[in-house]
Amino acid sequence: MGARLLGGATAAALVLGGLGAVGAAAAPKGPGPRYTAGASGAGDAYFPFAGNGGYDVRHYDLDLDYAPPAPAPAPLEGRLDGTATIDLVATRDLDRFNLDLRGMEVESLTVNGRPAAEIAPPAPGATVDGAAFWHVQDDDARVWELTVQPRPKLKAGQQVQVVVEYGGVTTRPEDIEEALYGWVTTRDGAMVASEPDGSMTWYPVSDHQTDKASYSFAITVPEGKVAVANGIQPRPAETAGGFTTWYWDAPDEQASYLTTASVGDFELRPPTASASGVPIIDAVDRDLTPGRLETTNASLARQAAMIDFFESRFGPYPFVAFGSIVDDDTIFYALETQTRPVYSRQAAEGTVAHELAHQWFGNAVSPERWQDIWLNEGWATYATWMWTEENGGPTAQQSYDDWYDESRAADYWELQIGDPGPLGLFAEQVYDRGAATLHALRVEVGDEAFFIATRLWLERFDDGAATAEDFQAVYEEVSGEDLDEFFEIWLVDQVKPPADWVQP
Known part of the structure; x- marks a missing residue:
């Protein structure tokens, strides 16, 4: 990260305790596969419920619709609706498995095209008939687990596609320690910065860096707004009926906390490139003050030279693109979101160098x-x-x-x-x-x-x-x-x- 004032370790993100797996079923006895519940966390001592066990996500396809807040003095609330298509592979024989999802409500869920019924969380050890899902959101215990019970059960090595339709109101906490975490609602859109475990605030995910995956995005916003995510644009944005859909593709392995889908009044600038051919794509808020815009432009102009220098020390740049998202927010902040770091208020040269270096240290190797x-x-x-x-x-x-x-x-x-x-x-x-x-x-x-x-x-x-x-x-x-x-x-x-x- 660049700005340490707020870092990214918000109080809202910190999990200081742990609970057992929610609703874990007992493994069947006898010969043959022993189906078990996938763990409700990746095993991180700091964040016991971040990530999940029993599977490996290969790809997330996120189809998002976002309505930013109305102009002031209307409440600072947006509306996010999404369909997440998640391709994963079971790494053990699974009776059920978890995804992380916080603050959103699940509308429907399918596994390999088979619908699952929404049920109340069963008692520990209880048997549940049929395909089902349940969603535990306990802010006091800091547990946000979407549990999926597929039927038939999953065998180790089986490829699975999970489709989750979900949505909810997005807000911005007044507490400065929570203000920059996950999907951060802004008056003109959203600034998305999720370190260490804020991605679960805007899509269902295995929210730990030990389970990296590729991503694709289709983000629909009101016409005139620009949506910027990781990677490159595989095709131009499309506008119809007063809305624009922006497409982004991030084919490289990526930790969930490095994912972004920021929305705002951005100028999406024509790509430039480093000497080695790395595309550089910048999105700069049109509302930056003249002084901050001057600082930002001077810093971004040096990105190609920075890439060249770091490549000479560390080896080839590890991803398909680089660039920036510079948002006119009220608090100085920066995060090394993969291929497209987020900067609030301005991008200073030292901070740009810092976030670029993270593409090797933290992003490529986490x-x-x-x-x-x-x-x-x-x-x-x-x-x-x-x-x-x-x-x-x-x-x-x-x-x-x-x-x-x-x-x-x-x-x-x-x-x-x-x-x-x-x-x-x-x-x-x-x-x-x-x-x-x-x-x-x-x-x-x-x-x-x-x-x-x-x-x-x-x-x-x-x-x-x-x-x-x-x-x-x-x-x-x-x-x-x-x-x-x-x-x-x-x-x-x-x-x-x-x-x-x-x-x-």
Whole structure:
């Protein structure tokens, strides 16, 4: 992420407890397949109910209709209706499985074309006859689970298509900690930024980065509004009867929190390209103030050069396109939504570099556990240090020295960036100490080993997710060093690292 003031770890997103699987049926006894309920979470310690188990989503096709709020002083409420077509593969013999969906009401659901009946949640262990679904939304327990019981049951390896029709009123919480999470209603449309688990607020999903998928979008909005999502436009927008449908296609593997479908009064600019041919597609709010528009234009003009520079350090850009969505919102914010980062109010050069670097670090290779978010934010911050050095600013060493020598309160060093807790996901230390950790690692193993290992890390785990232990193993493999002490000092110890660790 770019702006740390709000980060993306909203209080609304934080799950601090856990419950058992909702309505899980007992596995049948005897020979043959043992059908079980898919887990109601992906196993993340910070967000126990984010994601789901028992299947692998391959593709989401999202057909959305959105009515933005009426002009002020009307309430800041929109209306979202959608049809989500979800292609998945069962990874075990399933009696039932879950999707994450929050704040929306399900109107109908089919599995492989067979309709399921909506029922009340059964008691744990109860037997349910026929195909059915039930939706538990418990804000106090922080559980939002859409449970699907297909009939016939699913066998491991079976390809399944689930179609969910759903809808609901969208609003914007007054609480600043909840204001930028998931589908964020704006007066002129919506700004969609979902880290860490806000995608469930606007479509049914396995909302964890260990279950990546490709996406396609058809977004219908009132004529004059522009809808922008991930990837490229496979065909032009179509207008009829006062409404326009915008089409987007994101064929690369993508974590759910990196998905966007922002709507507003955007100028969708003609594509440009980097030297390597990466298309750059920008959507800029027509209502930006002159000063912010000037800053934004100057920053976006440097995107091609940034891609060229990062490709020279990290390898080829990993996706089909890049670009931006710059929205005129009331709070500064940025998120590395895949191929098309979201910026509120303006896009500053350092923030653009940060969000671009995330396309490699966080998007192409995602943290398997949210506790390893320093691998996202530390890398994006360090890459920005490198970009600044390349353009005549302070060197990476000078940025490190400024970070290290700055007077800080003692409690700054108490946060373990290797396990910051759900309330610390977007703490300053995750960004800056994360970047300093990478610079110290670079000094420890030397430039050659550092950049070889960096490329190997990105190649080995491309389109997937990995842990800090995986990261350490790659750098030990390339450098031949035992880095246990290094990572203990930089990620775990709750004191300032030794002053002589990094020599100028």
